[in-house]
Amino acid sequence: MSHLSEASAREYWRRNKALMFKLGLIWFAVSFGCGVLLVDVLNQIHVGGYKLGFWFAQQGSIYTFIALIFYYSHAMHKLDKEFNVEERD
Numbered sequence: 001m002s003h004l005s006e007a008s009a010r011e012y013w014r015r016n017k018a019l020m021f022k023l024g025l026i027w028f029a030v031s032f033g034c035g036v037l038l039v040d041v042l043n044q045i046h047v048g049g050y051k052l053g054f055w056f057a058q059q060g061s062i063y064t065f066i067a068l069i070f071y072y073s074h075a076m077h078k079l080d081k082e083f084n085v086e087e088r089d
Helices: 006-037 052-082
Strands: none
Touching: 006 052
16 A cells, blocks of 8 residues: 555545444344344244244344455455455466
8 A cells, every 4th residue: 555645545544443433333234133032023923933032142143244354355345446445366
């Protein structure tokens, strides 16, 4: 990223941090919100024989985290292309 101007580098990192913050909020909402705070409400719903709150606490937050990793990778690839700092093969 050494060929970026200082203003472009600041904007690149500002957008990167904003993306990480948003994705972190989503993961927190799913893992803590659905797996802890709303577990009693979600446990009234059964999916595949399991209570939904239990599912979120045990697997839902992990699946969400994995999906967020793939989304972050995709979004950062687009951001890297936009700022012309993508990795070369």
